[in-house]
Amino acid sequence: MRKVRIGAGQGFLGDSPFPALDVVRHGEVAFLCCDALAELTLAILQKLKNRGAGGGWTPDLRTYMNLLLGECRQRNIRIITSAGGLNPRGAATEVADAARALGIRGLRVGVVEGDDISGSLDEFLQRGIPLDNLETGEPFSALSRDQILFANVYLGAGPIVEALDKGADVVITGRCADTALFLAPLIHEFGWAVNDWDRVAAGVVVGHLLECSAQSTGGNFSGDWWDVPDMHRPGYPIAEVDKDGNAVLTKAEGCGGLVTRETVAEQLIYEVHDPARYVTPDVVADFTSVRLKDLGGNRVSVTEVKGAPRPEKLKVSIGYSNGWCGEMTVRYAWPDALKKARKAEEIIRRQMALLQIKPQETVVEYLGVNSLLGPAADEPPGDLEEVGLRMAIRTKNRREAELFPRLFPPLALNGPPGLGAGSFGGNRARELIGLWSALVSREEIKPVVEILEVN
Amino acid sequence: MVVKIRLKELARSRSGDKGNTCNIGLISRKPQYYPILLREVTAEKVKKHFGDFARGEVVRYEMPNIDALNYVLYEALNGGAASSIRSDNLGKCFGSALLKMWVEVEESEL
Structure with a gap:
């Protein structure tokens, strides 16, 4: 049976690009x-933009393109990335x-737009579309208009499939469901129907x-x-998928890492709420139906995935300016740290x-004592060698x-003895950005796909 | 005989964020420990364990296919991600924190 191999090249903005190159060179992927976009990444990109650093x-x-474009071109590997962030069109010109x-001619770059709805918010509200906060139930009117920094919808796999169908070598998206980036090539290759819920859900599990x-x-791990x-x-992980959505999860040959039922199970449960109803724009996947089987040799099969019809509504993530944070860390030496x-x-x-x-809130953490475990931390044993105050x-x-x-x-001169500076001078106030989720x-939502040819 | 052990002896964990909500996946180290997790690690106990960090509801879901439980902690992340002023702004350490919990087991269950 024909199988399609897809590889992962990046997990977030800040990831290392070298494992992506390993996947391209040794992964035999198509x-x-x-x-590139974690939930908070658009907030980071907006901050950079405000500082005039980045488009x-x-x-x-x-960096990714310099490293990967030529190697992928040689092997006919198509790249799909959400690196477009707040400006997929700008990102496409960067790729071009x-x-x-690099002297690459005839590259077709697919651009997916339509996730940015910041210009439509007023119209939505006028037409009675509420945008209430999904987490808190607050009405959208709790935000003032000048607080709002961006508003993007999580798009599904559809527009990416369209770009691939139209021959894109590289597809650039803005905000879309993370899983859509991986599901799309499977739909493109196997022609799964939009309502083939079990297969689409299998693709979502692969993506997850x-x-x-x-x-x-x-x-x-x-x-x-x-x-x-x-x-x-x-x-980095590679999935070998057949037309029914049965998959084997593995990794590029000759690289480090470990693929076992345990390492895969940990990711299956990562950032999931109700596992029987993992909601994406493309399908509601049932993660409790998934069967993982260790095949040995860094191969785990992923089968029997069930899906239910996709939701009628899409999730919107609205970033808003949410005040400021000032912080500092200092450290003290034994004794009595x-x-x-x-x-x-x-x-x-x-x-x-x-x-x-008079801050709205003060957070105090003792490094070496409770800065990561919070209320779950035990009383520290004995007289610690050093303690930080953040x-x-x-x-x-x-x-x-x-x-x-x-x-x-x-404090260095006026306070208790034995201070080692934590971050004197290195800390400046940082703007806090809230994320407001709505449906x-x-x-x-009208996604738009365009193919730009680089000559 | 009943013994008190840390959850770390029975399970692995991975946690993460969605907005101001944290989820912790708790995965049994051996299939035979799964019933112990079901019995011992209730949503109420998890909420208590996290004290001031678990401001909202805690909901538990079951994933028997991977011998795992999933805990969803609402209002747990100090506003979440780019709004949080905590060191662990993404809740990545909640999984470790959960493994500190004490549980009671019959020696014969281990």
């Missing part, structure tokens, strides 16, 4: 799918520039297992992670009162957030 697409796109510089790169091939081979260069850190906290709090810095405040205005870190350097009817 498609390289790169998920709204992911800043590492050029990279192709020209590939979308976080090494997280299914030994990265972040919470079992015996020390036994994962060559973590410095893990093989924790006691010193607590004293420093008291000093900072009293100075805040003197200067009338304080962060949430403020409405920027000035207070900027002022806050400046309270800390005097909108799919009829309201």
Whole structure:
């Protein structure tokens, strides 16, 4: 039976591009799918744009293209990436520039647009489309218009399939469901009907297992992670899929990492709410139906996936300006390191009162004690060798957030003994961006696909 | 005889974020431990374990196909991702935190 091999090339903005190259060179894949957008990434891209650094697409796109375009061209591997971020069209011109510089002629770049609905929000509200917050139920009117930074819909696989059908060598999208990047080539190759729910769900499960790169091939493995081979260069996941959606998950030959039932199961449950109803724009997949079987040799079969009809509504993610954060970390040495850190906290709090810095919230963490485990952390045993104090405040205005870190350097001379600077001078106020999720009817969303030919 | 052990002895975990909501996948190290997880690691106990970090509801889902339980903790991430001012703004360490929980098991179950 004919099988299609698709490979993962990226799990987020900031991932390493070298494993993608390994997948291209050693993975025998027909498609390289790169998920560049975590949930918060559009917020990062918006911040970069506000600072005049970048055009709204992911800043590492050029690096990826320089590394991959020629190698993929040689092997007829098509690339699908969500690196378009807030500006897929701009990203496409970046890809075209990279192709020209590399001397690649005739490259067809597919651009998927229509996820950006920031220009339609007023119209939606006028027409009685509510955009209430999915998590809190708050009405959209709780946000003021000048707070809103972006608004994007999670598109499904449809427009990517269209771009592939039209011959795109590289497909650039903005916001779309992560799984759609991986599902689309399978629909393109096998011609699955939109309502072939079980097969489409199988494609979504494949996508879910590939979308976080090494997280299914030994990265972040919470079992015996020390036994994962060559973590410095893990093989990114590759799925070998047949026309019925039966898949084998594996990784590029000759690379590190580990594919077992355990490493794959951990990714199956990652960032899932109700596992019987994993909602995507393309299908509602039942992750409790999935059968994982270890075939040995870094191969795990993924079968028996069930799906239910896709939802009528699509998810919108709206980014909004949500105040400021000022923060600082200092560290104290033994003896009595924790006691010193607590004293420093008291000093900072009293100075805040003197200067009338009144944050909406103050977070205090003791590094080495509870900064990662929070309330689940145990009382520390004995007198610790060193303890860090991290304080962060949430403020409405920027000035207070900027002022806050400046309270800390005097501790070096005025406070308890044995201070090692944490991040003096390195901290500036950072803008907080909230994400407001809402639903909108799919009829309201009109994705647009265009193929640009690079000459 | 009943013994008290850390959940770490029985299970693995992976956690992540969606907005201000955190989910923790708790996966049995051996199939025979799955019934212990079902009995011992209730949603109520998880909510209590996370104290001030679990401000909203905690819902538990079952995934018997991979001997796993999935906990969804609402209002758990200090506003979530780019709105959080915590060190662990994405809830990646919630999985580790859950493995600290003490559970009671019959020695014969191990």
